[in-house]
Amino acid sequence: MGLVESPRVPGPKYPEIPGADLYLAQDERMKGKISEIFESIQGEGVFFGEWQLFVRFYGCNLNCKFCDTKPGSFREYKLDELMSEIKKFKGQYHAISFTGGEPLLQKDFLKQVLSRTRRAGFKNYLETNGTLPGPLGEVIDDVDIVAMDIKLPSSTGLPGYWDAHRAFLKLASEKEAFIKIVVCSSTAEEDITAALKLVKETARQTMLVLQPDSFEGYARVRGKIENLRHRCRREGFNVRVIPQMHKLMGIR
Numbered sequence: 001m002g003l004v005e006s007p008r009v010p011g012p013k014y015p016e017i018p019g020a021d022l023y024l025a026q027d028e029r030m031k032g033k034i035s036e037i038f039e040s041i042q043g044e045g046v047f048f049g050e051w052q053l054f055v056r057f058y059g060c061n062l063n064c065k066f067c068d069t070k071p072g073s074f075r076e077y078k079l080d081e082l083m084s085e086i087k088k089f090k091g092q093y094h095a096i097s098f099t100g101g102e103p104l105l106q107k108d109f110l111k112q113v114l115s116r117t118r119r120a121g122f123k124n125y126l127e128t129n130g131t132l133p134g135p136l137g138e139v140i141d142d143v144d145i146v147a148m149d150i151k152l153p154s155s156t157g158l159p160g161y162w163d164a165h166r167a168f169l170k171l172a173s174e175k176e177a178f179i180k181i182v183v184c185s186s187t188a189e190e191d192i193t194a195a196l197k198l199v200k201e202t203a204r205q206t207m208l209v210l211q212p213d214s215f216e217g218y219a220r221v222r223g224k225i226e227n228l229r230h231r232c233r234r235e236g237f238n239v240r241v242i243p244q245m246h247k248l249m250g251i252r
């Protein structure tokens with residue numbers, strides 16, 4: 001793709017995640033790679049049921065084993081082109097959901113888009129894997145709601161991103177934020193313990209959403225989810241169990 005290496009942002013204080021520079025190329029900053037734009041109900045997290053406009057950014061720095069977002073294709077948009085495309089949608093939206101992939105991989109473009117949509121009167125809702133605190137710090141001023149993941153290694157099949165999640169949550173909690181944790185049959189108690197400790201130490205009041213792995217289905221993870229919900233309650237966390245509602249409804 002002819003990408004040029006750009007300086008890491010904002011510096012060594014944040015943990016480095018493999019692939020985090022993938023889409024931060026200097027020569028492509030004014031264009032964004034967008035997979036799709038569509039309107040639908042929000043199907044995940046505490047805002048499920050809200051009517052939103054979705055702008056799906058292409059590419060991700062992770063590769064979770066339960067991922068339902070295929071790499072697929074993208075179209076490159078200049079800022080004005082994307083804004084024109086957004087203006088074609090005429091619904092009364094709760095928010096524009098910037099989703100992925102991982103939108104923060106294209107933080108320079110995202111930053112401009114967020115500023116424009118904000119000025120146009122939209123609420124900005126950022127769906128993110130919670131591993132790129134540096135880029136979040138650069139766009140957070142124009143974000144209204146942060147829906148972040150904590151990725152448990154025993155669920156994703158990947159390493160843990162604890163330091164990155166900690167720094168991320170600290171920033172996200174300046175805004176309206178909630179945390180989504182995908183629970184699979186492979187999810188380990190020690191990962192849950194680490195996640196709860198992280199939340200307790202960083203932003204204890206943040207709502208936790210336990211999301212059963214849709215590929216396995218609720219029946220297979222029900223026992224684990226119910227135990228976890230009890231544990232969260234006992235330990236004073238604000239917790240909900242919310243599946244991917246759009247999948248249950250057969251919509252995207």
Ligand code: SF4
Pocket residue numbers: 060061062063064066067068069100101102129
């Ligand atoms: S962070 Fe999200 S988009 Fe990226 S691989 Fe994981 S589930 Fe897929």
